Amino acid sequence: MGRWLLLLLIIVPAFEIGILILSGNIIGVWPTILLIILTGLLGAWLARREGMETLRTARLQMQNNEIPGSLALDGICILIGGAVLLTPGFITDAAGFFLLIPYTRGIVKALLQKVFKKLMSSGSIVFLNRK
Numbered sequence: 001m002g003r004w005l006l007l008l009l010i011i012v013p014a015f016e017i018g019i020l021i022l023s024g025n026i027i028g029v030w031p032t033i034l035l036i037i038l039t040g041l042l043g044a045w046l047a048r049r050e051g052m053e054t055l056r057t058a059r060l061q062m063q064n065n066e067i068p069g070s071l072a073l074d075g076i077c078i079l080i081g082g083a084v085l086l087t088p089g090f091i092t093d094a095a096g097f098f099l100l101i102p103y104t105r106g107i108v109k110a111l112l113q114k115v116f117k118k119l120m121s122s123g124s125i126v127f128l129n130r131k
Contacts, residue, residue: 016089023090039093043085046100051078073109081105 023032054075058068081099084092098104119125 012091013089016091019090020088036088036093039090039097040086040088043082043093043096043100046097047078047082047085050100050102051075051082054078070109073112074105076112077105077108 020032020036023035027035054071058071058075061068061071077099081096083096084099085096099108116125
């Protein structure tokens, strides 16, 4: 896992720089800068909207004595998506929007659930329940 993260931290910024240079050459420097600012603002708005909706739904579930388990994954995806959208670049923007849009976030949540179940069944992750 650590190797993949290190690889991502090296490869993604290199591709981002390349795409930003290419975009600057094709559409111009100022349109590229404006596009980066626009996606950041749009991403911040969307992250806030989705985060507030998730909190509202979690409150309702807790008032009905339900455990908002699925909403915890929503919250993680929204947090990561919002943070990634604040970094300049088109690849990270695409990943951020993918995590913020409810339909595509569902794909990521399903994948995360499978990963967590696999880690739990192998004993790599243990949850303690204290009363």
